[in-house]
Amino acid sequence: MQELMLEGLNEKIYEYKTKSGLKVYMWVNEKVNSCLMTLSVKYGSIHTKFKVGKKVWEVPNGVAHFLEHIKFNINDHTTAHDEFHKLGGDANAFTTFKYTCYIVFATTKKIENLNLLLNYVYNPYFTKKIITKEKGIIIEEANMSNDDPYSKMFYDSLKNTLQNSKFRNLITGEVEDIKKIELEHIKAVYDTFYHPENMFLTITGNFNPYEMAQVVEENLAKKEFGEFQEPFIIKEQEPKKVNKKYSESILNIAYPRIRYMIKIPVNKFKNIELLDLKMMLNLIMNINFGATSTFKDELIAKELINTIGYAIDNYDDFIIITLSVNTNYKDEILKRIEEKFANLSITEEDLTRKKNADIATLILQYDDIELVNMKIQDDILNEECIITDIKERLKSINKNDLDNVINCITLDNVSVNVFMPKENQEN
Numbered sequence: 001m002q003e004l005m006l007e008g009l010n011e012k013i014y015e016y017k018t019k020s021g022l023k024v025y026m027w028v029n030e031k032v033n034s035c036l037m038t039l040s041v042k043y044g045s046i047h048t049k050f051k052v053g054k055k056v057w058e059v060p061n062g063v064a065h066f067l068e069h070i071k072f073n074i075n076d077h078t079t080a081h082d083e084f085h086k087l088g089g090d091a092n093a094f095t096t097f098k099y100t101c102y103i104v105f106a107t108t109k110k111i112e113n114l115n116l117l118l119n120y121v122y123n124p125y126f127t128k129k130i131i132t133k134e135k136g137i138i139i140e141e142a143n144m145s146n147d148d149p150y151s152k153m154f155y156d157s158l159k160n161t162l163q164n165s166k167f168r169n170l171i172t173g174e175v176e177d178i179k180k181i182e183l184e185h186i187k188a189v190y191d192t193f194y195h196p197e198n199m200f201l202t203i204t205g206n207f208n209p210y211e212m213a214q215v216v217e218e219n220l221a222k223k224e225f226g227e228f229q230e231p232f233i234i235k236e237q238e239p240k241k242v243n244k245k246y247s248e249s250i251l252n253i254a255y256p257r258i259r260y261m262i263k264i265p266v267n268k269f270k271n272i273e274l275l276d277l278k279m280m281l282n283l284i285m286n287i288n289f290g291a292t293s294t295f296k297d298e299l300i301a302k303e304l305i306n307t308i309g310y311a312i313d314n315y316d317d318f319i320i321i322t323l324s325v326n327t328n329y330k331d332e333i334l335k336r337i338e339e340k341f342a343n344l345s346i347t348e349e350d351l352t353r354k355k356n357a358d359i360a361t362l363i364l365q366y367d368d369i370e371l372v373n374m375k376i377q378d379d380i381l382n383e384e385c386i387i388t389d390i391k392e393r394l395k396s397i398n399k400n401d402l403d404n405v406i407n408c409i410t411l412d413n414v415s416v417n418v419f420m421p422k423e424n425q426e427n
Helices: 063-070 080-087 110-121 128-147 149-161 175-180 183-193 209-221 274-289 294-301 330-342 348-365 369-383 390-396 399-406 422-426
Strands: 002-006 011-017 023-028 035-041 049-052 055-058 090-095 100-106 199-205 246-251 257-265 307-315 318-326 414-421
Touching: 011 209, 023 209, 023 369, 035 110, 035 369, 063 090, 063 100, 063 128, 063 183, 080 090, 080 110, 100 110, 110 209, 128 149, 128 175, 128 183, 149 246, 149 257, 149 414, 199 209, 199 369, 257 330, 274 294, 274 307, 274 318, 274 348, 274 369, 274 390, 274 399, 294 330, 318 330, 348 369, 348 390, 348 399, 414 422
Parallel strands: 023 199, 246 414
Antiparallel strands: 002 011, 011 023, 035 100, 035 199, 049 055, 090 100, 257 318, 257 414, 307 318
16 A cells, blocks of 8 residues: 655545556545545547457447446346445446546445445446347437537537547437447447456545455455456547637527637647646636636626636647637627737736635645545546645746746637527527
């Protein structure tokens, strides 16, 4: 067992690796009674083409999400939900672009809930009958996503910004994708990716970490795992240019919305680690477009917008900065957005204030077992280790660092996505 001290936070993460290869990360909070356990597999919706040994697999879009659904079946008559209910545990799961996560929340019988989590996830029970039954449910979910205007805005904007990347595709898969999923696809993905070497367990809350590590070790020792053959993910080559520079469409929304997306190759930000880059971009966007920014205050005061928000996302070799604005004055706002991005600026005072706010938020996270659990997952998925010096990294960012990043943000590769309410079309 290794104890990782988080610099400047007075917190520690316990790290343990089982003989089967599963890494376990634990954070203890004795102020709560509950415990959150998440078993994550490094397999998400974008991993549809991969090579194992000499064999190349190409599975339909949506397989990761489909597998997450049917994984809850213990046999033809019992689901994991049934068994967790008996133990008083609350189970769930979700699939993202990059990984799949199985969740259990428990206040009592924590060891029993942990054993059940390991037992059902590592139980490869798949049948054609289950797959056929589940298709209808997941097709309905995919249709709901397509009918949800906010989901449509997200994916349509990505499709206009990215040309070939798998990130363009609906996590559930489209209806035609789901219909193509067969038993052999499920088994291929499970056998390839659902191995302890490609997974990790995160436990946060009130528990004994040494006891939990022993429970995991003893549980997995009773299971048979073959040698992990690390798969090679085959990615689509993504061009530097956006797919569409401008798009306008009609959706069932109350206010017109603009999603202004800047696509930048990561390698344009030379000699900056991705983690540091994301922190710097967040500070730049917060200072210039955030809740207390002069830009937002001015637009709100003049009633040109009613909401504004931003996001910074990493899609393989690209960073995409997204600014979302609700406005009835599309042309005026687009002009102002472009002017603002062309004149991004920070002051020492703003930088100090925002860094202090981010540090305070970071410290407060360690009152919440869900936030800490998610933070650990992010570290492992994005950095492949626990980041122990995050506070010090944040503190060390200076104005010169941000000025250098600002110089890399140009408007030569932008996708403007405008979504209008149906009533506007009728008028």
